[in-house]
Amino acid sequence: MANNLRDTCVRIANGLATFKHRPPSITPLSRLAGQLQQSGGALERRAAKDYDAIAGSLMQAVVAGAGLSNRQLRDAAWCLWSTTPALAQNQATSDALLRSFLLADSPRPFLTLASSFMASFSDQMPAQKPTSDTLAALAIRWGGPWGILQQKFKFFDLTQGPRLLARAVIKQDKPATDILKEAGLSAINAKSGYAKAVTVSLLDQLALGGEKDHIARLGRIRRYALTEGGKPLYEDLRPNLIEALLRPFENVTAEKPVRDAFLEVVLYLFGDPRLKPENWSFVPAVLREIVQRWLTEQSLRQFLDIVDRVADDSMWRYRRAFWEGVFNKGLIDDAWVAFGPDGKRLAKELFGKEAKFASLETEGRQIESGHAVLLLHIGDGVVADWSHNGKCNIWSDATDRSAPRLFKLSYGSDEIRIRKGSGNYETDSLLSLMHLHSPTYHWQGKVAERLRRMTGVQIKQPDYRLRK
Numbered sequence: 223m224a225n226n227l228r229d230t231c232v233r234i235a236n237g238l239a240t241f242k243h244r245p246p247s248i249t250p251l252s253r254l255a256g257q258l259q260q261s262g263g264a265l266e267r268r269a270a271k272d273y274d275a276i277a278g279s280l281m282q283a284v285v286a287g288a289g290l291s292n293r294q295l296r297d298a299a300w301c302l303w304s305t306t307p308a309l310a311q312n313q314a315t316s317d318a319l320l321r322s323f324l325l326a327d328s329p330r331p332f333l334t335l336a337s338s339f340m341a342s343f344s345d346q347m348p349a350q351k352p353t354s355d356t357l358a359a360l361a362i363r364w365g366g367p368w369g370i371l372q373q374k375f376k377f378f379d380l381t382q383g384p385r386l387l388a389r390a391v392i393k394q395d396k397p398a399t400d401i402l403k404e405a406g407l408s409a410i411n412a413k414s415g416y417a418k419a420v421t422v423s424l425l426d427q428l429a430l431g432g433e434k435d436h437i438a439r440l441g442r443i444r445r446y447a448l449t450e451g452g453k454p455l456y457e458d459l460r461p462n463l464i465e466a467l468l469r470p471f472e473n474v475t476a477e478k479p480v481r482d483a484f485l486e487v488v489l490y491l492f493g494d495p496r497l498k499p500e501n502w503s504f505v506p507a508v509l510r511e512i513v514q515r516w517l518t519e520q521s522l523r524q525f526l527d528i529v530d531r532v533a534d535d536s537m538w539r540y541r542r543a544f545w546e547g548v549f550n551k552g553l554i555d556d557a558w559v560a561f562g563p564d565g566k567r568l569a570k571e572l573f574g575k576e577a578k579f580a581s582l583e584t585e586g587r588q589i590e591s592g593h594a595v596l597l598l599h600i601g602d603g604v605v606a607d608w609s610h611n612g613k614c615n616i617w618s619d620a621t622d623r624s625a626p627r628l629f630k631l632s633y634g635s636d637e638i639r640i641r642k643g644s645g646n647y648e649t650d651s652l653l654s655l656m657h658l659h660s661p662t663y664h665w666q667g668k669v670a671e672r673l674r675r676m677t678g679v680q681i682k683q684p685d686y687r688l689r690k
Contacts (some may be wrong), residue, residue: 266337277301295331303342310349343415367406388423429465489576521557540660547686556599601676
């Protein structure tokens with residue numbers, strides 16, 4: 223039995239030795255991998271070499287008129303912009319190198335040049351136009367993913383490439399990486415120069431109305447121009463960001479939920495301009511005015527909406543109608559709110575964690591947790607209107623030493639009222655008025671007259687009459 227098994231194994235071994243069709247030394251899988259590499263399916267990365275030294279020797283070779291091998295051309299691609307010396311800074315050297323890339327008999331130098339170009343891409347890079355023209359020609363010659371991208375997006379064109387890819391990102395609501403993968407190219411480096419150029423173009427197109435739906439535009443900005451934590455992908459693109467966020471509102475009235483959604487992002491990115499004006503020094507005046515107007519309306523709404531919930535005030539709806547009427551007349555220049563504990567909690571729930579307001583602190587007497595005070599700049603004066611049974615306090619001159627200043631982060635009760643105790647108080651420059659006889663519009667008429675003296679604008683009863 224053992225001899226028979228041994229003889230059989232020997233015969234099989236001898237047969238394999240003389241078999242004419244041996245297994246190929248290059249497997250189909252290896253061949254496929256090679257084809258993928260040749261077609262440019264992956265962006266290349268710089269190897270760990272001393273490219274400064276390589277750049278120096280390559281420059282000498284080019285000056286001497288020596289021909290470069292494909293391997294040298296691939297090294298040269300990484301030495302065009304990011305080495306000392308940068309070969310692209312010398313026009314004669316860069317022209318000679320680009321001619322060599324055009325004459326190369328292998329796609330590998332082109333693939334490396336394309337990867338280097340994307341990594342270093344900027345509008346300041348030397349030899350940018352001749353390099354982009356060379357890459358465009360080579361992409362058509364060698365085909366593959368780069369050829370597809372060149373035909374579909376004019377990918378290597380300095381302006382059209384980023385613009386058309388950014389347009390596709392907006393239209394398809396896909397990251398550029400996914401669009402590139404669909405063409406067969408591996409993920410673009412999010413920090414590459416080309417990726418930044420696409421982001422610039424995306425923001426600029428959104429600023430000019432590239433997405434008509436405001437909430438959809440906000441979503442694209444969040445997904446494609448901000449990090450997962452909500453910070454800018456590129457700090458130096460803050461001017462482009464603010465334009466994309468706000469410019470489409472220049473001649474448009476946005477709904478309250480839309481304004482609140484944009485304010486949350488804007489305030490997180492740039493801070494509240496009322497509290498951090500230095501952060502807004504670079505923002506065009508028209509865009510600052512949009513945010514200022516929204517914040518004024520939001521602060522007024524914070525007060526009215528929150529007090530609706532926390533104040534036990536049967537006459538409250540008359541106060542709401544009055545101040546909304548004053549706002550609609552365009553008399554409120556700035557608004558700020560100070561909340562007790564209940565109001566602070568509800569304000570964050572209703573208006574988002576970036577909503578800004580002040581704390582109302584105990585001073586001399588216990589402030590109820592639901593108390594709130596609305597502070598307004600109207601004309602030359604300041605108004606502090608208290609919730610609950612509090613009074614409406616008006617300083618006709620905002621420069622009066624006793625007048626409160628808006629946009630502090632906390633207020634004591636005594637600094638935002640004119641007098642303690644019950645009863646009214648009235649002088650030429652001061653008014654402390656209880657909210658009495660609201661259904662007959664008694665206090666509203668007296669406040670409206672005081673505001674007329676401060677602004678020159680008459681507010682008539684139909685402007686603030688309660689609509690039942």
